[in-house]
Amino acid sequence: MMMPMLDHDVVPPAAPAHPAPGRPVELEAVVREHVAVNDEYRYLSLDLPEGAPHAKPGQFYHLLCPTGDGLEPFFRRPMSVYRVEPEKNRLGFLYKVTGTGTAAMARLWPGDTFNLFGPLGIGFTLPADRAPIVLLGRGVGLATMGPLVPFARENGHRVTAILSARAPDLVMSVDEMRAAGADVITVTDAEGTSAVPHVEGILEDLVAKGACAALYVCGSSRLTRLAQAVAARHDLFGEVALEQQMACGVGVCFCCVRPFRENGETVHRRVCCEGPVFPLAEALA
Ligand SMILES: Cc1cc2nc3c(=O)[nH]c(=O)nc-3n(C[C@H](O)[C@H](O)[C@H](O)COP(=O)(O)OP(=O)(O)OC[C@H]3O[C@@H](n4cnc5c(N)ncnc54)[C@H](O)[C@@H]3O)c2cc1C
Ligand code: FES
Structure with a gap:
C-alpha cells in the first residue's frame, strides 16, 4: 500500500519535528x-x-x-x-x-x-493548521527572521513581525516583510518602545486577539526570556534561533556547545548541527 506523503515542514505544535536539512x-x-x-x-x-x-x-x-x-x-x-x-x-x-x-x-x-x-543546521518549523505566528527579532536576528516571513505566508500562516532595534534607522526588513504579507510592528530603544514590559503588552494583545499561536525569536536574550514566559503562560509553540561562535560548523569540534534544559535537566548541544533553531522552552537565555 502507498504511504501518504508527509510534509515535514508543517508539524503539529504538540510534537514539533524539524525539517531534514539539505545535504551541504x-x-x-x-x-x-x-x-x-x-x-x-x-x-x-x-x-x-x-x-x-x-x-x-x-x-x-x-x-x-x-x-x-x-x-x-x-x-x-x-x-x-x-x-x-x-x-x-x-x-x-x-x-x-x-x-x-x-x-x-x-x-x-x-x-x-x-x-x-x-x-x-536545522531551520524553522511551522505549526499545523495555518496557525498565526509572531516573530520577534533584534539586531542580527532581523536577518535570520527574514526568510521565515515568505515561508510562513506561502504555507498559509498569518504573520506578525515585531522588529526591535536601538534606533528607527537600524530597523531593517520592514518593507520586505510587509511586501511578503506580514503585519510589522517596530520598537526601538530611542523611542522607548523596546522595553520588555511594552513588548510583553504587544504580545499579550496579539494572543488575546487570536493572532499568536506560535512565537519565533532571534537576536536578544531578554526577548527570548520574554517569549519563553509568554509561550509558557499560554501554552504556545515556539522556536529560538541561536548564535554561537563556530569553528567546523558540522558537529565535529564541539566549540559551539551551549547548555539547554530538557525535562528538568541541563543538557549540552552543538548549535551548528543540533540547531541553530531550537525549541523555545529549552534554551537557557
Ligand atoms: C547560525 C549563525 C547565524 C548568523 N547569522 C548572521 C547574520 O545573518 N548576520 C550577521 O551579521 N551575523 C550573523 N551571525 C554572526 C556572525 O557569524 C559573526 O558576526 C561573524 O562570525 C563575526 O566574524 P568576524 O570575523 O567579523 O568577527 P570576529 O573577529 O570573529 O568577532 C568580532 C566580535 O564578535 C563576536 N562574535 C563573533 N562571532 C560571534 C557569534 N557567532 N555570536 C556572537 N558573537 C560573536 C566576537 O566574540 C567578537 O567580540 C551568525 C552567527 C551564527 C552562529
Ligand atoms: S562548530 Fe564545530 S561542533 Fe559546532
Missing part, C-alpha cells in the same frame, strides 16, 4: 549585488551555481571570507540566510561588520567569487 556542499558563488543597508549592515546577494541545494529559513552557510590587505580571517564564519530565491538560483545575506571576517567580506565586489559551505 562547497560552492563557488558569484557576487551579484553588495550594498550598505544602513550605517551598520550590508546586504550581499549571490548567484549560486546551477543545481546548488537551497537553504530553508533558519539554516546557515559557513563562509570562507577572503584574505589579503591585512585581513587574514581564520576559519569560516557562520551566516544565516536572509533571502532565498530558488527560482532565480540566488541567495542573500544581511550582515554586520563586527571583526576580521566580516570586514574582509565587506570588500567583495560584484563579479567576485565567494566560497560557501552549506546549507547547514
Whole structure:
C-alpha cells in the first residue's frame, strides 16, 4: 500500500519535528549585488551555481571570507540566510561588520567569487493548521527572521513581525516583510518602545486577539526570556534561533556547545548541527 506523503515542514505544535536539512556542499558563488543597508549592515546577494541545494529559513552557510590587505580571517564564519530565491538560483545575506571576517567580506565586489559551505543546521518549523505566528527579532536576528516571513505566508500562516532595534534607522526588513504579507510592528530603544514590559503588552494583545499561536525569536536574550514566559503562560509553540561562535560548523569540534534544559535537566548541544533553531522552552537565555 502507498504511504501518504508527509510534509515535514508543517508539524503539529504538540510534537514539533524539524525539517531534514539539505545535504551541504562547497560552492563557488558569484557576487551579484553588495550594498550598505544602513550605517551598520550590508546586504550581499549571490548567484549560486546551477543545481546548488537551497537553504530553508533558519539554516546557515559557513563562509570562507577572503584574505589579503591585512585581513587574514581564520576559519569560516557562520551566516544565516536572509533571502532565498530558488527560482532565480540566488541567495542573500544581511550582515554586520563586527571583526576580521566580516570586514574582509565587506570588500567583495560584484563579479567576485565567494566560497560557501552549506546549507547547514536545522531551520524553522511551522505549526499545523495555518496557525498565526509572531516573530520577534533584534539586531542580527532581523536577518535570520527574514526568510521565515515568505515561508510562513506561502504555507498559509498569518504573520506578525515585531522588529526591535536601538534606533528607527537600524530597523531593517520592514518593507520586505510587509511586501511578503506580514503585519510589522517596530520598537526601538530611542523611542522607548523596546522595553520588555511594552513588548510583553504587544504580545499579550496579539494572543488575546487570536493572532499568536506560535512565537519565533532571534537576536536578544531578554526577548527570548520574554517569549519563553509568554509561550509558557499560554501554552504556545515556539522556536529560538541561536548564535554561537563556530569553528567546523558540522558537529565535529564541539566549540559551539551551549547548555539547554530538557525535562528538568541541563543538557549540552552543538548549535551548528543540533540547531541553530531550537525549541523555545529549552534554551537557557
Ligand atoms: C547560525 C549563525 C547565524 C548568523 N547569522 C548572521 C547574520 O545573518 N548576520 C550577521 O551579521 N551575523 C550573523 N551571525 C554572526 C556572525 O557569524 C559573526 O558576526 C561573524 O562570525 C563575526 O566574524 P568576524 O570575523 O567579523 O568577527 P570576529 O573577529 O570573529 O568577532 C568580532 C566580535 O564578535 C563576536 N562574535 C563573533 N562571532 C560571534 C557569534 N557567532 N555570536 C556572537 N558573537 C560573536 C566576537 O566574540 C567578537 O567580540 C551568525 C552567527 C551564527 C552562529
Ligand atoms: S562548530 Fe564545530 S561542533 Fe559546532
